[in-house]
Amino acid sequence: MKGLHLLFRPTTFPAKTFTPPPPSSQYPTETRFISLIHASKTTKHLRQVHAQILRRNLLSSSHLTTQLISASSLLNSVDYSLSIFEHFPPKNLHVFNALIRGLTDNSRFQSSISHFILMLRSSVRPDRLTYPFVLKSLANLCLGGLGRAVHCSVVKSGVEFDTFVRVSLVDMYVKVEELGLAMKVFDESPEKNKSESVLLWNVLINGCCKFGDLGKAVELFEGMPERYSGSWNSLINGFMRNGDWKRASELFEQMPEKNVVSWTTMVSGLSQNGEEEKALAIFFRMLDEGVRANDLTIVSALSASAKIGALEAGLHIHDYISSGGFRLNVAIGTALVDMYAKCGNIEAASLVFGKTKEKNLLTWTAMIWGWAIHGRVEQAFQCFKQMMYSGVCPSSAYISGIKPDGIVFLAILTACSHSGKVDMGLNFFNSMTCDYSLEPTMKHYTLIVDLLGRAGRLDEALIFIQRMPITPDFVIWGALFCACRAHKNIKMAELASQRLLELEPKHPGSYIFLSNIYAAAGRWDDVERVRTLMQSKSVKKDPGWSYIEADGQVHSFVAGDHAHKHAKDIYLKLEEIVAGARKQGYMPGTEWVLHNIEEEEKEDALGSHSEKLALAFGLIQTAPRTTIRIVKNLRVCGDCHSLMKYASKMSQREIVLRDIKRFHHFKDGFCSCGDYW
Template sequence: MLLLLNGTGSNRMKNLHVLFKPRIAFFNSTSSSSSPQISSLETYFIDLIHASDSTHKLRQIHGQLYRCNIFSSSRVVTQFISSCSSLNSVDYAVLIFQRFELKNSFLFNALIRGLAENSRFESSISYFVCMLRWKISPDRLTFPFVLKSAAALSNGGVGSALHSGIVKFGLEFDSFVRVSLVDMYVKVDDLGSALKVFDESPDRIKQGNVLIWNVLIHGYCRVGNLVKATELFETMPKKDTGSWNSLINGFMRKGQLGPANELFEKMPEKNVVSWTTMVNGFSQNGDPEKALQFFFCMLEEGAQPNDYTIVSALSACAKLGALDAGLRIHKYLSSHGFKLNQTIGTAVVDMYAKCGNIESAGEVFGEIKQKGLLTWSVMIWGWAIHGHFKKSIQYFEWMKSTGTKPDGVVFLAVLTACSHSGQVDDGLEFFDSMRRDYLIEPSMKHYTLIVDMLGRAGRLDEALKFIRDMPINPDFVVWGALFCACRAHKNIKMAELASEKLLELEPKHPGSYVFLSNAYAAVGRWEDAERVRVSMRDRGAQKDPGWSFMEVDDKLHRFVAGDNTHNRAQEIYSKLDEINASAREKGYTKGIECVLHNIEEEEKEEALGHHSEKLALAFGLISTAPETMIRIVKNLRVCVDCHSFMKYASKMSQREIILRDMKRFHHFHDGVCSCGDYW
């Protein structure tokens, strides 16, 4: 037996017959009353079952069990069902269960647990009902997994019925069952019942019983009742790391970063979940820079991140366009034994794509052995936002050739590629194919992309007709896409129509006013532009400020328009004046039509000269070595003037400039942009 258990792969199974023969002979030579020998053989087979790491091996053992006439042992069959379930072969487990006649609570418990842990929640409940019909009494190991199934199905009715059953079978004071009961009520959003069960728990005040407290705290955090969650936390007789983590996560979910940070600092002991909660929390709440600070602090303190920590940190890099930080994390993965699985691999591809290094994204994509649908989507989207239409479509076709069926997200990526490259007819064909060939119902995002695609190409009448023919009511974003196109093509009449729709949908959204004011300014209707701005101010609509990020020497530098707070501000503005002067000599003129107010020409030029991306560019030029690539991330769409300025700057400095705005990437090189001035 030791030889068999120590063997690996096919060698282990080849030894089966050799090892079984003496065992079987010994078993057959004994009388049927020799229970010690039977028990020994059962133990032998149970050890063999537990050592199996594949369904194929279990099937071989299954055959030997029949040969030995030992498959009538409920002890062996129970372990066999459990092993099948743990290997995700729950259908095989059900088949074994159904063919075993002498069913008992152990077999039912093993199957109910296996079904629940394999997300077969309805079947788990069905077999619990079957158990009752067989008049087999459930025990403390039965109810937790049936409760888990009821919670996963959000079926409070079944949960309440199970509660009655728990009382009927005298298990209401079992701590294991009671924790599962509270957890079920929490997950079906019945916190009143959860609190009642908690209050009736006699052992909740024991020093070591923190689990039931943690479950209830998590429940109140889940629904956003942080007052009650904090009250429970403060009255706990004893707290563990899970208690702190639950409350910190609750604050993060509500966007209360300050209290979450204070709790984290007070924690007596932190684990990987604590750190991950902070990294992910800051990243998801709009402070990816702070998220990266926590991640690298975690590494400095010797804490080991898990896959989820890594993905959260890479996501923060992607949001910031922080390529240097992303490279450090990728290097950490390689040197610390992390596998490039689907989850981490996809996050690395996404990081490189959104940080402007699409070539590295493609290389990592090629290294991922098992590519999921999300992996394909991220790569296709990466090619799209970098303006590589042919690559996007090539990868889309490659994905389909592997048997991976596209979903709505993949089609969003493909339509984005078509929109950014002006491939309108191809885009319309893909849109029709999505519905016709894959039966995917378009979402509002798909409709928006079609409007955007038609609008960019100047086919405004088609775009308007498309909106009016939509089977669902167009939202603010759809009308906004049309409005942007109207402004770009100076169609004021249609812009006013779109503006009316925008203001009807969201009267206080600043975009409605900014769009219309820009459109009037673009054609010199200054009184109308000012009237819109006054209306915007009177209604309390606030325009989002523009900012740009620039990463130098592993440090992020943030700029806003007209900013003077940077410690090298004087040098930055001096460099910017120098570039402006040189650009003028080469024929550059500022796009003063972008300025909203009807002010003097000189003032218009001043207003445009200090946009955040220009400040970031000037800083990059004075703080990096010649020929170094400059990467800038902007939160808004780049204006016409800044786009033109970047082209001149790239030619004069002989640098490649990569600018990521809210829509796409612009690669400026030798006076030319990768978008072909089509954005």
């Protein structure tokens, strides 16, 4: 804080002439203009009012100038606000406050701080209305040192006990990660034990939750003089952010009054903690209790549906959006596109995309990803091209569409990988750096390895890894290994497996990879040695699971599952499917079970894969000729992929399977992936 007086040193502005204030007889005109300013709905209207003020020589009115700056800021015309400010000679407190607030509200934080410094140098003393917005800007810029200096200025100005200034100070210290100073300001607050200080408590509770100090957060919550919905919501959100959704749920049920923020916090928090079914249950319970959702609630519920492929739930939410009069804005439109794409209905996603008038980069990305994971490569390329030219006038010689980012390129590279478009994928990868100055991430490099590996260009993939400017990680070597296994290149697979073990000696995948290599080579003693090593280190393979939605309920299965109440019927149905498929030429792909066991035992192991159980359940529980939709957390194995093709032909049903990599649409004995996955 030393030298702060130099930074805030007042300077003298050169004298300027300006029209004196209007006589009292003109005050009714000023009042009328203020009404017109407030009534302006667009910047164009505001400029017209401004022009009339200039014609009447009323711009010298501090009140009118303040209103113009505030109104233009509300219309997101910050540059216009700055222009008005620059042309108003006496930079007084009210004009500075209006501008600083407008800049802060429009996220022009750096400019807000610059004008605060200009204010001090102009010998204009800040007041209690200045500091909250300055502190908010400092918090967003993470300028803790300058924040402490401004705190000193607050004390010198004598406004440190103003409620909003104090709340802003605590909030600033929390956001710049100075929880100790935030607690100190709180402890020194004389009004903290009054009911009107609830905001101060909520901000500090949020801070404790942010730093993971839930014990302190609970202590503060229990010590509050009075609790409002916001207090409960703050603590519930804190537990959700720290992964304790059970404690958050307990608090939610104890709430005396729940508002839409409470419900939204639960829906969003449960979804983010991997409890999508519970998130959807809470959302529909909220509607049953007559609480109207807001945009964020809807987006969170659609996200939960998308994660587990719950199309029926997603359709109900879409119906609610339509019947509830919600506008198909960017957020809701993007969430709907994402939901339909991830739930397997890419045509519905495309339809919603077309109806969404306001599209941003996220909207385009969701649609491109949708086409990519469904193997619709031409549509993905076309959508990418449309994004590039969106908003461009046909007669214009310049491209001014939406500029792609790294995530869009991940989507388009995925499309290339799933369709075998190797050269096109390499061109897109090179375009990232050459045309858009985007630095590839590890995910981009992984996709290129996957792209080359799928196409059997293993030597190129290995050279690519060796020439990478960043050190390849576990996922990249895993991509190479999978390609080696698919193309039966044992030697390179051993190299990849060794790298995997070096990088992640405790990762279960490393041992599984190595075990599979030895099994494929018939080295069963080595397989047993690796498996024993896994057991001794308590390393366990992540179980495979599959979801299927039926009658509005999501049912989950794991490999070898007998826990489902219809387990007996499911296994009988699965035997029926396999028997029928055998008559049509199906042979279990026992090479996918890499253990030294007899062929019959291998077939039994294959028969209990989670996606097969979900398929059998779907054929039992859903109406004939309806589409069966399954979501799997791992890559579908070759044997299950083969059986799904036969099942689609025998049942005359479309089977849509979403695995960790892409969608497979099985129909009439064929898959949309063309067996290239």
